[in-house]
Amino acid sequence: MDILPILATLRRHKVTATLLILQIALTCAIVCNAVFLITQRLHRMDMPSGVAEHELVHLRLADIGRRDDEKARTAEDLALLRQIPGVTEVASVNQVPFGNSSNNSGIKLDPKQSQSTLNMTTYFGENLAQAFGVQLVSGRMLQPDDYMDFDAVVHAAQAGDLKHLPSVIVITQALAERLWPGQSALGKQIYLGSEVPLRVVGVVRGLVRPSIWDDAMAQYTGILPVRVFDGNYILRTAPGERDRVLKAAIAALKKSDPHRVVIAQHIWDDMRSDFFRQDRAMAVLLVGVCIALLVVTALGIVGLGSFWVAQRRRQIGVRRALGATRANILHYFQTENFLLATIGIGLGMVLAYGINLFLMQHYELPRLPAIYFPVGAVALWLIGQVAVLGPALRAAAVPPVVATRSV
Amino acid sequence: MLVYYLDLAVRSLRRNRVLTVLMVLALALGIGASITTLTVLRLLSGDPLPQKSARLFYPQLDPSPKNSAIDSNGRLPRTMGYVDAMNLLHAHRATRQAVMALTQAKIMPPQAHAHPFFSDGVMTTADFFAMFDAGFQYGSGWSATDDEGGSQVVVIASFLNDKLFDGADSVGRMVRLNDHDFRVVGVLKPWAPQPRFYTLGLGGDHYGDGDAVFLPLKAARALKMGPQDTECYQAVDDFTHLETAPCQWLGLWVELDDSSAVASYRRFLDGYVKEQVALGRFQRTDSSLLDLMGWLRDQHVVPDDVRLQVYLAFGFLLICVVNTVGLLLAKCLRRSQEIGVRRALGATRREIFVQFMVEASIVGLAGGALGLAFAELGLFGIRHQPAQYAHLAHLDPAMFAFTFVVALVASLIAGLLPAWRACLLAPAPQLKAM
Known part of the structure; x- marks a missing residue:
């Protein structure tokens, strides 16, 4: 196809052609970045939790009056929950992955350090790893005789009595790799705050934090051998049984004491979807905007194309009369569009890169992967x-015959 | 003449119905998206107390030791410890001052068989209501004597009064909070400034309904009601005696009437910090006194996502305007002959220009009207989004007017180029071509 006559024609429609190029460029730039944002969100929503996601039920209760028998009460509750048919594991825990409310602590590798090495979240609760379905990678899980009661630990900490404080910890692979890259974490020592030494006895594949302010630190987690009695319960059961188990659990607990308030009750999958709902909403919005943009641009091309065709009816007639085939005419307009799109895409890529730089500066986004450029180009050409x-x-x-008519 | 232009414009637009619909639709989509996101941005970055915000200030200081475990990135702590908050409160250096922390209050309704429920509460001191312009429906706030004496009194929000007492004057009645009786001294009028500036740093939601109960800090703490958020700069194991712990959990707000009062308070704050350093309590001498809007900006109260959405929407609007310019221009170039005839019959360039601008404004106004509908639709969608501010998203009259200004300006910009081109066309060649 001969390009020169097309360029010559376009030179006579400079302004309209420029506008079309501009529109394609802007669309290309925005869509590339929007699609990149969408994949970022989708990737975040896929964040691994490390727990048996489809098998968990979460329950949180509060008493109406003050009670001083939380321990006996918790033991009683756990026994009741364990009796529910279908329940395989139960645990009383201090916090739940993606549950938003969390206990965190600075840790040090050397007690003399003035600054913490990093901040990790601390999970407490007997049988917690088993109930969550956390997978052991090396070492051992915490054993019943490692465990101490929360109030006893608090008293010991106040008295500075190291003997009655936990001395072992299970940590996640991500944390182990961050603290001792390339080495086995087993047997290594970390310090909670500046005084409590803890020996790593086990490493688990993963256990995500309840609240995440930096995705890179989402898996910095330790499980401590502390029993808690806060009415925060995790039940593990078969996926299909969860609704029934949740209802049965509430009924059983309310029956044992009707004066209790259920503060939270979840099938654990819902906690994940709640946790990421903002990301999902944003992704949906971005998809909507991308579609709208592409449609507007496509319609713009249709509109402008129609005008140019109508405007050049006589020229087309003349060309046809002089021997051009229908295919020639068809190809002429297709090539013209291809040329405009190519210029637009070229400009759009530069713009897309600029927008990406701006977003990187202000919103901590990574660099736009190079693959977006060819894919974006092909999409806009199509x-x-x-x-x-x-x-x-x-x-x-x-x-x-149009060639022979005057208007 | 204008009527004639309008008639011409409508004829011209009707000649290419599909194209007209396309232009209007594209413009409307862009305007709808922009207005929706702008409304949300305005809502989120709005002034919670417009009549008062310039006079409200948030002092900050830093009691943590130089080798603190908290990595603060050079930022001051968001809250204060009890001792400092009380020292500054009792100094009475501002017109009004109040300290506050958020808490969860368990409320037992008076009705028989009713279930207890948890509500947001504020533990604060006497000046809170007058300082934040929280008006009373019944009764009043408590006094400084109540603060010191630890009186078990409570001010409740109007929505809680409706729930507990069916909206009746409940002053003097008892409310059971965390298993203790508190005497109602006042019922607020509906009061929920957005964003909830006073909860920033205290662990509460930034937007949404106001708090249900307001309690004197001392009385609430005597009953072991805990703050929502606590930050400690040294290891602490006992969270029940927060008053003496190396922890920060209180926000202090002060009301300062003019710039000289602000300057003098700044000097006072600076002096206080230096004094504490001299006493050996503090190691750092930084302090800050931001005004309300400055504090909101400092705390990045507007989510990043919302800003991104605004950029996106304006990018979208830009594309829609470019699209409309292109289409209008193409359309006008096809009408060179018509323009030639009109010019030959005596129309001036000015008249041709006005004619085309009228046509563009019709497209713009139609786009604006439709854009308004899209914006309403968009806000309806926002209201069903999972965000704290979702239910607050409504189109306000200012935004309504702004829609039309945006639409008109967008379309006039879109019309400018075609109209300019049209009025420049020399009539003779066009007539010849006929």
């Missing part, structure tokens, strides 16, 4: 070709 097909076909249908 949209351009589809959009111009209608007007181009209409142009090809112009009969040669």
